[in-house]
Amino acid sequence: MDAEGLEGFRDFVDNRSSALLRTAVLLSGGDRYAGEDLLQNALAKAAGRWERIDEPEAYVRQILYRQQVSRWRLKWRRRELTVAEPPETRADTDASSAAELRVVMREALSRLTARQRTVLVLRYFEDLPEADVARLLGCSVGTVRSTTHRSLARLRVLAPELAALGPADAEFRSSRDHSPVEVRP
CATH class of the missing domain: 1.10.10.10 (Winged helix-like DNA-binding domain superfamily/Winged helix DNA-binding domain)
Known part of the structure; x- marks a missing residue:
């Protein structure tokens, strides 16, 4: 990637990463860390093809969706959250x-x-x-x-x-x- 492409990629990440992270966190079931991993992988893939991408946000979002689909197709077991006591429920x-x-x-x-x-x-x-x-x-x-x-x-x-x-x-x-x-x- 040349200097101009690198600058364009950095600008894209600076401007759109928060919106993309929200989507990634939602796709990963609210797990912020899994969402960050999902987004980082998508951005790494986009960086490798940055010079050939016409619509960067659409391209990164497509990578996010496809990676998430690949994750659930692997049929990984969900990690269960264990706590000492059940959470209290409030009627009001x-x-x-x-x-x-x-x-x-x-x-x-x-x-x-x-x-x-x-x-x-x-x-x-x-x-x-x-x-x-x-x-x-x-x-x-x-x-x-x-x-x-x-x-x-x-x-x-x-x-x-x-x-x-x-x-x-x-x-x-x-x-x-x-x-x-x-x-x-």
Whole structure:
């Protein structure tokens, strides 16, 4: 890479790394360290091809998605977090607090399978259409739709306090089947 290319790469990393890190952390289930690793690997791959990249952010995001897909295809076992005592639950949780909602969402996302989490991040955080998600993950649009549906149903079970963020129409909620879905890692 020449001096001009190196400067362009440094500028890109300085300007876009925080947004890319947020995506990487979400893709890795809220694990900041795994997200940093994911982003560093993506940036290292992009640096090697920097001179030939037309749209750097799209290229790095594609690497992030594909690396995450490769991780969950390896069928690694999830590490289980062990604690001395179970966490306390509060009945009077103020669900309107944005900080608390982020914590609840991060915890619920971390309990989904990697595939479910990836589909939700691409669909709702990255705001990609179903066809783009299907293309990125190498599956059909129907698979994206069914995975999205099952993932959202699982989120409703894992974090019922997030229901306040859903549709306000009670008839819509009552017409849907919200029964638990068996999810295998």
